[in-house]
Structures are given as C-alpha cells and as structure tokens.
Amino acid sequence: MKDLYKRFLSSEEWLIREEVWNKNLQGVRESQFTLGNGYIGSRGVLEEIPYDAYPGTYIAGLFDSSGAQVPELVNLPNPIDFKISVEGEKLGLVAMDVLKHNRVLDMKKGLLARRTVYSNVRNERFDYQSVRFFSMDDSHVGVMQVCLTPLDNDTNIDVETTFDLSVTNKGILSEGRKNHIKIMEVKNIRDIYYASVQTFASKVYVNYAGILNCCTGDITQNTSERVLHMRAEKGKTICFTKVFHIATSRDVKPRNMKPHALKAVRKAAEAGFENLLKKHVSAWEKRWIGADVILKPDKELEKALRFNIYHLLIAGKDNGSTSIGARTLSGEGYRGHIFWDTEIFILPFFIYTNPDAAKGMLSYRYDRMGEARRNARKRGYKGAMFPWESADLGNETTPPWHRDLDGRIIKIHTMDTEQHINCDIAYAVYHYGLATGDKEFMMKKGYELFFEIARFWASRVLFDKSKKRYEIQRVMGPDEFHPIVDNNSYTNGMVAWNLRKAFELFEENKRCGEKWSRDLSERIRLSDREAKRWKSIAAGLFIPYSKRKDVIEAFDGFLRRKYIRIKELDNNFMPVLPKEATFKDIDTTQFVKQSDTVMLLYLLDGDFSHEEKRRNFAFYDARTLHKSSLSAAISSIMALRTGDIIKASRYLSYAAYMDINNLSGNTADGMHAASCGGTWQAFINGIGGMSVKDGILRFNPLFPKEIKCLKFHIRFKSYRISAEIFRNRIAITPSLKRAKRGVLRLEAFGRLCEAPVGKKTVFRG
DSSP: OOOTTGGGOOOGGGEEEEOSOOGGGHHHHHHHTOEEOSSEEEOOOOTTOOTTOOOOEEETTOEEOTTSSSOEEOOOOBSOOEEEEETTEEOSTTTSEEEEEEEEEETTTTEEEEEEEEEOTTOOEEEEEEEEEEOSSSTTEEEEEEEEEESSSOEEEEEEEOOBTTOOBOOOTTOOOBOOEEEEEEEEETTEEEEEEEETTTOOEEEEEEEEEEEETTEEEEEOOSEEEEEEOTTOOEEEEEEEEEEETTTSOHHHHHHHHHHHHHHHHHHOHHHHHHHHHHHHHHHHHHHOEEEESOHHHHHHHHHHHHHHHTTOOSSSSOOOOTTTTSOOGGGGOBOHIIIIIIHHHHHHHOHHHHHHHHHHHHTTHHHHHHHHHHTTOOSOOOOSSBOSSOSOOOOSEEEOTTSOEEEOOHHHHOTTHHHHHHHHHHHHHHHHOOHHHIIIIIHHHHHHHHHHHHHHOEEETTTTEEEOOSBOOSOTTSOSBSSOHHHHHHHHHHHHHHHHHHHHHHHHTOHHHHHHHHHTTOOHHHHHHHHHHHHHBOOOEETTTTEEOSSTTGGGSBOOOOOOBOTTSOBOOOTTOOGGGGGGBSOBSSOHHHHHHHHTGGGSOHHHHHHHHHHHHTTBOOOSTTHHHHHHHHHHHTTOHHHHHHHHHHHHTTTTTTTTSOGGGOOOHHHHHHHHHIIIIIISOEEEETTEEEEOOOOOTTOOEEEEEEEETTEEEEEEEESSEEEEEEEETTBSOOEEEEEETTEEEEEETTSOEEEEO
8 A cells, every 4th residue: 555645745854753653742743743824723633533632723813711710722623533433443543553653744835644554453454544734825724634445354434523522721720621612503514514613701703614525436425424334445545535614703704604614615625635735835835935944964953943943834824913822823831822932032033034924913012002001000100011921802811820840839920020021022123123124014003012112111110319220120030030029130121222212213203204203202192301211211220230240130139149050961961950959949049040131132232242241141051040941042042152152052952952852841732932933043143143233134154063054035124035154155145026126235244245136145254
C-alpha cells in the first residue's frame, strides 16, 4: 500500500515528524501540530480522539466567562472527530496494536498528514491514512480526508463522524471543566450536517455546516449520516472527505447565518479536495515568501526557526482588530489572554512581514481605549490605563489566583502592579509608525493611543520634594519574582521614554499645522502646557543606579536583597535554583525571573553605550534564572551585542527549540507565542543586526560561529526588501510595489549608504 499523501508533502526541511506515538507526549504533539489561519486554530488531535486527548478549536477573539473566574478563550465543537470500528473493534492507537505510525506537520503548506498501520485481535492489518488543513485561502473552511484499506481480509466497518458538541474548557485550580456553549440546533439538511451553538455569557452564535463524501472505487456519494455501516474489501481503499464551514454572528448577521453556512459549505464541497488544497497551498506560498528565514549551514536550527515562524503565521490575522494571546490559538494556557507579549515580542515579526496584521493588533488596543480610560478614572488617574491581561472587551481579566513554579497556589498582584504594559503598548505604536510610515493609522489611532498613555503616566508618577525627583512606587516589572517594588528600572526607563517621545511627537504634529493635528488636540483636550509637563517629568524621573556596582539597579533596594551564586546549569545550559534558595522566598534574593534591566537595554539600545550594556548584561545574567519563556531570546540578542558569543548561542538554541523540544515542560498548554516572536527577533535583530533609528533602516550583523549566512525578506515603509547577511558582507535588494525606480537609504556596518530599487547592492564591513 503506497503512502497516499506523500505526493502532497514538501521537502524534509519543512517537515516536523512524529515517528512513534508516545502517550505521555500526546498533549505536547497536539499543541505542536496545531493548524490554523489566523481566524481559527485547531489543536493537532488524532482523529479517533484517544483517551486523555484534548481537542481544542478556537476562534480569534471569542471569549466567554460562564463558570470561570474571568473570561477565557472558548473551546468550540470539534470538527476533527472521525472514529472507525472494524468488526466492533475501535481503530485507534490505544485500542489496537500499532505496526507503523507516522504523523507529519508540513509547515510550508499548513498540512497535517498521517499514516498508521494497525493490527487487530485477529492479526488483521489495516492501513489508515489522513490529511487535513484549515484553509489559508478561506479562513472559515476546513478539510479532512481519511482513507482506510484492509490489507488481509474483507471486513465490516462502522464510521462515525460529527461535530463533537461535548467539548469543554479545561479546569483551572478550583474550577472544574467548563462548558461555554449551549446547543441551539442540530439538524441534517439533505446531505449537510448542520449545528448551531451559542456562548452563554457573550451571546455569540457559532454555526457549523459539514458535508461528508465517501468514495469506494468508482462510487462517490455525499452523506449527512453520522454513522455509516459499510463493507470494506481487502486491498481496496475507502476514502472519506469531510469539508466543513465555521462562522460566528460576528462575521454574519444571526438571521443570515444558517443560509450562509449551507451555501458556503456546498460551494466548498463542490470545489473538491484537490482545488481547495491548491488554493490553500497557494495562499501559504505567499505567506512564506515574506516570512521565511534561511540559515546556512545549520539546517536543524533553520527548521526550528521555521517552526516558530509557522506558529506565528497561523496566529496572525490579515484584517480586523483581534490580537494574539500568550499561547496563540493552540491551547488554553493563560486562558487565551493578551499580555505585553503581543506588543513587545510578537508584533515586530508582523510589522516587518505583514503590516496589516500588525495594524489589526494595535487597533485591538485602540478599540478598547474607552475601557482603558474608565480603568484609569476608577483608580484615580487620567488618560488610558490598559489591563495587564485582556480578553475581548478590554477590561482587566487577570485571575486572582495562580499556581506558582513550586506548585503552591498564590495570590496574583500583576493586575494591580504590572503597569509597564502601558508603555509597552506605546512603544509598539511608535515602532509600527516608524517602520511602516503608516501616517493614516497614526493620525486616526496611533497618536491618540500614545498621548493618552503618556497622560496616564503623568498622573501616575509622584514628585518627591525632598529629593527633587519623580518616582513610580508600588509596581512590578517583567521580573515577577519581586511583586511590589518602588522605582523599577524597566518601568521608569520606559515611562521616561514614553513621556519624552510624546512631547516630541506633539511638537512635531503642531509644527505640521494640519487640521487633523488640531482636531486631535481639541478632541482629547491636549494643551501645550500638558505636553511640556511630560518633558519635565521625563527629565526628572528617577532611574535607580548603583555607583558601587556601576550598574542600573533593578529597583530601589535590589542590592540589599540576598545574593546567592548560581552554581549549576541543566542540560540546556539554563541555571538551576541553588539548594539554599526556594521559590517561596525568592523575592528576598537577587534572583530574577527575567531581567528587567536587560530588556530595557534591548528596547532602548541607542540610549546606552556599549560598555554600559556589557557591564549590566554580565551583572544580571549572573542573577537570571530564565523562568519565563520571554527571557532566553532577548538574552541571546544582548549577549551578541556585548560580545558573549558562547552565551548568545546557548540562549538562541534554548529559545529556538523551546516548544519543538518542550523545554519548558508545558507546551501541552499551547505554544509560547512570545518565545516564537522573540526567536525571530534573535535572528533578525540579533544576528542580522537589523534596527530602525531616526527613520533609517540599519544592519550591523553579529554572527555566532555556527551561522555563516542569513537570508530573509522584510517590509519597511513602502519597500519590500530582500536581505542576504554575512559576517562581513550585506546584500540588499529593495523593490517598490508601484515604482521601478527609487533609492532606499540605509545604514550598513555603521555607514550611511543607498540601495537602488530593483538592484542587488552589496555592502562590505
């Protein structure tokens, strides 16, 4: 029996394989093999849904709070539900002996293919093969094909395939499993199986419509039957093709949903498997043209990087105003909530590869600014104060309790103190405007976001008359080992930047004298006096500094905490918590979860000298336990920039392989989106040395020994740029969509230069 789907698959460098089924890795594989298209995400469950499998079907931005402490991403009915019994014996990895098993995620084409050869109690063999995809061409359409061949005897088979309406969300802490949907209608309409559900609290309808096609030899027919009884002949393949359509009342008016679903699924089914696949693959090809990164000579590392990029691509949406949660649409970790991970770690990838998706993520914040303003007023502040965790409405959705690293259940303070997310959003807005040149977005949304966040910080700071300085008290930085501190260096540094830039942008807009600028100032009642106060606060905001250690202090009193030397590294060269410390009293030590100061050095790179970066990185690297998935990638970049090549390579490897090798031990809860985005930055901004300063694109590569060449494409303003980076040579080919001539001004190896449009220009270091 030949491998039916081998002809569909890409070359090996694009494939992630499962050669043996390991029950203990079932949840991890489900996250890793997630399929999606930005609108919908579907965990890579086995079609027969073995015991302890966790089907997950999620739609971007669809949350519900019924039965849960806070709103969470809704686990919707599972369309990947296909069960076969042979003479009463279930065909499945748990139920039968497995002679051969192979699953393949094709990252280039967004396919999940499988072949399993089973043996039943009578030693009869069955060849089971499947392939499925969620269309990148039509984000509402999914397709699954299953083929079965008895290899030894004729046999009776029963086939059951539906939309599994019994799914629930996982239980967390004291919560049990939660059902966020109620069934509104289930019906067979001719050859279409139709189901409609509604979320309990958010009142969103979700409609499913599916057509099952059965092909045996020359006979092909559609059926809406949920259970089929068939006779399968030895050596002859029965092939089932299931095409389904999923949409919500946010996409289609409720009264039109049913006819729309029936019409859409019939159109998709009539197009046929091959045509649907062709359009899907073509859409993926366009995605990868702008997103792929080629490494030489390390092909395994290249594949790991592609794995991270793949999971970013299936999470990003081209339009609308939804954002990406900390675990993408691949699992229910952090309940699907949106954190600073999006703006600082994930967004840069989309800014330079898919600006429309990046704009949608920032629009998500803008569209919820009314709630952020109410949040600020409720706490006695001005402007807009965004929540630490956000879901669909933009209100604070941080749960009050969480399980700590040592298993203890602890009270959460992040919603009250981890306010740096506000300057993170401001930084993302500025970064987007700088890199894309999207003046329309900045005029309509960006500047208002930026100014309202600055306004919040100006009301949040306190002035210490005795010390003649501004301070920010009772906050938490990215280092969550120290929950409530004064004058966190990351927060204060980013706030000072936010306020300084807000003043500069206000003055710049005022000088342009355009009507939109005057209208904006009038609408949000922003005066010259208020903007000048921003500048004054920025200049006087205290950043703790230790003259004795000659380093930026993580926060007031950090150096008075106990210093314990890291004595041991694990197999991945990550620090091991010394025996004389415990996570229960970690806040009394100088250990940090991830380094606030190193993050500040990275984001505000131009504000620090090379020696300042070198000194501070070395100091905090000796105290960082990297107990956050956000940590390794940024440490890799800063190790490169400060000349510690060995550590740069170790951190780069850890970030790149985090989810593909389940290094954090919790990939089953979903992919670590921030690590995926941070890994891309480690290659492009770290090794490739790409950055933007004063509106100029810069390349100053920093290569570890194991990498010789880096090739990638980016979008910058109106340019599409192909970059080929070597240690001492850079080749740049810019193009413009509507022009054959032009010149891209850039900086290479510290020198300003020009690259003509349509021509490959080489710069040497």
